Amino acid sequence: MYRQLANSGYRNHVAAMAPRVASLAESGQLDALVALERIGTQLSFSRNEEIYTEGDSTECWYKIISGTVRICKLLADGRRHITEFCFSGDGFGFDGARERVFSAEAVGDVIVMRFSRKATEQMIDQNPALARMLRETMLHDLTNVYNRLLLLGRMTATERVATFLIELFERCDRKKTIVVPMSRNDIADYVCLTIETVCRVLSTFKRDGIIAIPNAHSVELRDSEALEELAEA
Amino acid sequence: MYRQLANSGYRNHVAAMAPRVASLAESGQLDALVALERIGTQLSFSRNEEIYTEGDSTECWYKIISGTVRICKLLADGRRHITEFCFSGDGFGFDGARERVFSAEAVGDVIVMRFSRKATEQMIDQNPALARMLRETMLHDLTNVYNRLLLLGRMTATERVATFLIELFERCDRKKTIVVPMSRNDIADYVCLTIETVCRVLSTFKRDGIIAIPNAHSVELRDSEALEELAEA
DNA sequence: CGCCAGTTTGACCAAGATCAACGCAAGTGG
DNA sequence: CCACTTGCGTTGATCTTGGTCAAACTGGCG
Numbered sequence A, B: 001m002y003r004q005l006a007n008s009g010y011r012n013h014v015a016a017m018a019p020r021v022a023s024l025a026e027s028g029q030l031d032a033l034v035a036l037e038r039i040g041t042q043l044s045f046s047r048n049e050e051i052y053t054e055g056d057s058t059e060c061w062y063k064i065i066s067g068t069v070r071i072c073k074l075l076a077d078g079r080r081h082i083t084e085f086c087f088s089g090d091g092f093g094f095d096g097a098r099e100r101v102f103s104a105e106a107v108g109d110v111i112v113m114r115f116s117r118k119a120t121e122q123m124i125d126q127n128p129a130l131a132r133m134l135r136e137t138m139l140h141d142l143t144n145v146y147n148r149l150l151l152l153g154r155m156t157a158t159e160r161v162a163t164f165l166i167e168l169f170e171r172c173d174r175k176k177t178i179v180v181p182m183s184r185n186d187i188a189d190y191v192c193l194t195i196e197t198v199c200r201v202l203s204t205f206k207r208d209g210i211i212a213i214p215n216a217h218s219v220e221l222r223d224s225e226a227l228e229e230l231a232e233a
Numbered sequence C: 001c002g003c004c005a006g007t008t009t010g011a012c013c014a015a016g017a018t019c020a021a022c023g024c025a026a027g028t029g030g
Numbered sequence D: 001c002c003a004c005t006t007g008c009g010t011t012g013a014t015c016t017t018g019g020t021c022a023a024a025c026t027g028g029c030g
Helices: A022-026 A030-036 A117-125 A128-154 A157-171 A184-191 A195-207 A224-231 B022-026 B030-036 B117-125 B128-154 B157-171 B184-191 B195-207 B224-231
Strands: A041-045 A050-052 A060-066 A069-074 A080-086 A103-106 A110-116 A177-179 A211-215 A218-221 B041-045 B050-052 B060-066 B069-074 B080-086 B103-106 B110-116 B177-179 B211-215 B218-221
Touching: A060 A117, A069 A184, A080 A184, A080 B128, A110 A117, A117 A128, A117 B128, A128 A157, A128 B080, A128 B117, A128 B128, A157 A184, A157 A195, A157 A218, A157 A224, A184 A195, A195 A211, B060 B117, B069 B184, B080 B184, B110 B117, B117 B128, B128 B157, B157 B184, B157 B195, B157 B218, B157 B224, B184 B195, B195 B211
Parallel strands: none
Antiparallel strands: A041 A110, A050 A103, A060 A110, A069 A080, A069 A103, A177 A218, A211 A218, B041 B110, B050 B103, B060 B110, B069 B080, B069 B103, B177 B218, B211 B218
């Protein structure tokens, strides 16, 4: 049984849940909806602040204006798991259960819009096209999670980190140099490795000239072919 | 990189996709829908037969009348992953994309009802309550997958197999002795371990008096407390 | 300047994969 | 009815990956 403790900085809050409706918002289609219901409230959170925790009611959902949010769960023995990172433009917190099963925390400083779930639901009820769109988005997200299952179940440390980097680069329109907003610990808890292993793999990539690491929070892609090769699957 | 090949018996079909809408059908609520649209076709498949493969169109979805179905994905290097098992009463194949990303195969002999996706969609469009129900079911399933992420990312071999057994027992109304329809290989590909490790863990459970294994395809629960203990999380 | 949080690197260890052999029951064909 | 095959399942010996423990490094910041 592994002992990896959730990293020191975090409060001992328990878990809370938030399946992702990211691509929904990403697609820009939801913006129509958002425009319709003018009931959003803007909120800001600072680094490591909790947006919600397990047990909180699920009566609202959020859309990120700027910053990065991590959706995570703390296990009884202190192990932490990050189910996903949400970036600017993503939506999150559109949950199934009545209570949060995961928690949402600000990775750095974050600004979000908060919307009433009930109002949104009513709006969707009155608009079958919107409902269908939402359904498709959710199915799409479901497929993504199934791919993550594959990642966690079958992939080696190298493949996991390579895949993670590629995800990041794709999010940033394949820019050569990107800012990595989250800590090594966050990355580790996301791909289910220890922080040491993440570091070692990154160092290997650097040594092999696949990436450069100007500073701990930015990565420059040097050889994308090699990286894709390593991520394979 | 692991070498575990998908077990010999299976054709070299590629992957195809099917997020699960299991609880939807489970709940019995969908039966209303099914009753409404009398357009289902009954089909049977024999052991290891393919119901659909990657690339097939997603114009229908299925509900299991009897038997067990595995939804799986084959990686390029031969590694196989089973995303889920669907049992009698479950629905599957209600997919997001246009083409299947996973494949569905009969574990043993299976009888299913096949429904038109388009007709179902139209019906849902005309019934907001149904749409909302479906949405909730999907969110619920999403939560389940997130829990599986945790299983694959963070749990030891013992915890995985224990959890798998508990799942099985719960599906069977906690009967003392259950039939395990799938092969050891299927179990291994579901919990992402090798077949050898699955065997060893089962043997340990047997040795410790937690379960009895009258024959390879049935398991008797002897000490449910101990089993739950081992699954923890 | 020294502290502190986060990162990196190294030495060692254990869980589980790999390789290999054997067991066992269900066909199959003579 | 009995060899022979075939497909799983089980068990053992060994090796690899990645976890654990520990120590050093780095870049802010009071």
